[in-house]
Amino acid sequence: MSTTAPDAAGMDHGAEALRADTPFERATIGLGTSLLAVVAALGLGAVILAGSGENPLTAYGAILVGSFGDWFAIGETLARAAPLAVVGVGAAVALRAGVITIGAQGQLIAGSLGALCAGFVLQDAPAVAAVPLAAVAGALFGMAWVLIPALLRAHLNVNEILSTLLFNEFAFLLLAYLLNNPLKEPKAITPKSEPLPDSVVLGDLVASTRLHAGVLAVVVIVALFALWxxxxxxxxYDLFGENPRLAHSLGIGGRRVVLNSLLISGALAGLAGWLQAAGLLQRLFVDIAEEIGFFGLVVAMLGGARPLGILAAALLVGALQAGGLHMQATEGIPASLSDVIQALILLGFAVRYAPQIAAIGRRAVRSLTDTFGAAAGWGRARGGAGGEA
Amino acid sequence: MSTDAGPEVAFEARGVSRSFGATRALDTVDFDLRSGEIHALVGENGAGKTTLAKITAGALRPDSGTLRLFGEPYDPRRRSDGSAAGVAHVRQQLSLVRGLTVAQNIELGRPRALGGTGWRPWPRAFNARAARAEVERLAAELDLAVPADELVDDLPLAVRQQAEILISLAWGARLLILDEPSSALGPLETDALVALCLRLRDEGTPIIYISHRLPELARLADRLTVLRQGKVVTAGRDVHDADLRRIAELMIGDITLLDVERPALAPGEVRLDADGLRVAAEHGPGLRDVSLRVRAGEIVGVVGVAGNGQDELAGVLTGQLRPDAGTVCVDETDVTGSPAAAVGAGVALLPEDRTAGLAADFSLAENLIARRVADPQFARLGVRLTKAVQRHARALAERFDVRPPEPALRAGSLSGGNQQKLMAAREMERDPAVLVAAGPTKGLDPHAGRAIRDRCFEAAGRGGAVVIISADLDEVAELAQRVVVLSGGRVTDRFGVEEMTSARLGAVMAGLAWDPAGEGLE
Structure with a gap:
């Protein structure tokens, strides 16, 4: 379609609109940027490695070997990717609704405590009942941990970033207290809990790896998210995240969306805690959450808040972490340098998927500006001050 | 008036033109501002007042024409050039930085020539005491109660405006442009503003005062220039001799009713019944006891200058905004304050701000099912039937001539006209009981405009009650059978479209009382 009239303010540019958005064009642009961004990241990392007196090639080789080199490495990668994917799905549900929660860290700790409590109660129960009940306990504890921030956000428009961050601190301090006092294994020197009873522990999928059966739950969760x-x-929920004023005009209640999406993300972070406690570690340590909560958000963003994207991003981060550890162990590269390299590679992928991330980022930013500034429209269109139908 | 010995000219524009795309916002405009006068610039929305103000301030460059400021050639390339030359433009959306005090604002962005920080590679300490003293000194000189140390956020709008004027003066303004300064003020605050303007004028600061409120202009302006569709209709007329009614008529221009082919519509029973609506708004007048009844097959135009309660009216009629008092019923169902009930009762909305009505990152298909996601046609067991949604989207997009009708396309990638058609397709897919359309053809090219207009006629023709809320009188003249004038949050006049004359509309919209028999004002 070509426009015959000269360019006017509201002229139809149908042809142009089509050209800019064909899948083919997107794919071509995508391929170029992807190679360029990742290669640039690896190159920059190589410069840093070389500058620190390390051989970049052996270092990168160690990452590859440590993440996919043998069954143990693959098991490590998958076991690390599993909780990241679960947290990522939870963060994605919230992000899609325009809510940013960074409380997964605390909710994960709460979830692991839930799994431990279930273990104490269900010591003698058959595994068929005890395992799913422990998972449910983990999810409920995670949900409970986000309840107060969620209510504050939905009803008083208290910024969820701040409140969930503070709740991370509470969770960490609570866990440290519990593991040093009532829950401490009597003979242990470092703070850790008793092992979880066998009834709730998830068995290994592959012998002599740390790959546990809980990874299967991840597949289910991602499938459910695809359905979601x-x-x-x-x-x-998406519509509310994308355009709260439109959602409001169609009678979609912002409060409910904000509250429920936070609760869902809390439940999933709690499930990740269950995976850590009942699957990977089989007891509670002070650093059980590692940085899974934060990297889960990275995974959600990097995956464009889409199911397959999250799966891929979780595998990438899991592989980088497993490989990074291997690099530290075998090549003697300091942990901090290993972290820098991991971050650089992630950054490369972030550039590669910039358009997909931007779309979800826009929603997040909208929610931010709304929380801090004057709301657009009626000021009631948002979940915060919002009129529920 | 002799040219040589005439009064000193502070600012002069000769033959200034400026276009945006195909729209000529200013067409060879001549304008002059004398030292020591308040010169009112009046005209409808879109007449070119703000464009001229921006050119004067340096925020826009004219396509052609010359400017002179205080006798010197004046060619500002950006806003900071204008402020360095002493031109201050106080806009409707005030530009004070929230989260800072007035004293901090006076320091931030002060022109470098006046000791401002500007850009420097090293930081400079903020002298809080000096800034505070400066605010207090100026406030005392101007007899204003502007507190130096309070956060801008905590100040009432009128005080914020005074603070902005005060800061302009501190930054060396020798010429002030006030753009619709009184639109959000109450009567007492307006009195204070008028007093301030007169005082500034008497102390030698000339002012370009943009407004459409003629009674207010009669109290403060010395001369007046009327713009219409980018052209000067009346240049530099002495306000004290002018017939304000005639001015109001000039502002509006001729209203042509005959050119439009309008279908014969036979109004039936009342479908939309809004009664005694009151809304207190943070800015602007809100709604003050507005009632509106629209019958099936009827198109009612709500006219008025933007900011007189139109947004609130659209919000209340569609259930999105809960009024402080009053009810809205659609087919005798109460939908007051409930968007869900309004959607259920068949209320459709074309919002003036298109970003409010479309999900730009969603595809066409996803946008088109927004009202009907749970419809069994499109979802089974709570999961979307992608094929059915796509098919429906393509058919609907073709029916409403959305180009291109590609279901997978991002809605945000469509042109303005097609976005509006997409929105119309979603809202009017099934005959709406009530259609509220705010500025539905604003900014559209003639073709898309006609398509949207036809949709409005169609909605009425199929028994819908249609409300057109618009500041564009031609749009209303083309569409509406009945006209309601909204001014200061009240309905100030109602009449059939055949009685819609420039004189009558100009008068009521400008806040004058309409008395067809009488000659005088008020």
């Missing part, structure tokens, strides 16, 4: 993105309810 196509569901009526998921559509409403």
């Amino acid at each position: 993105t196509r569901s009526t309810m998921g559509y409403r």
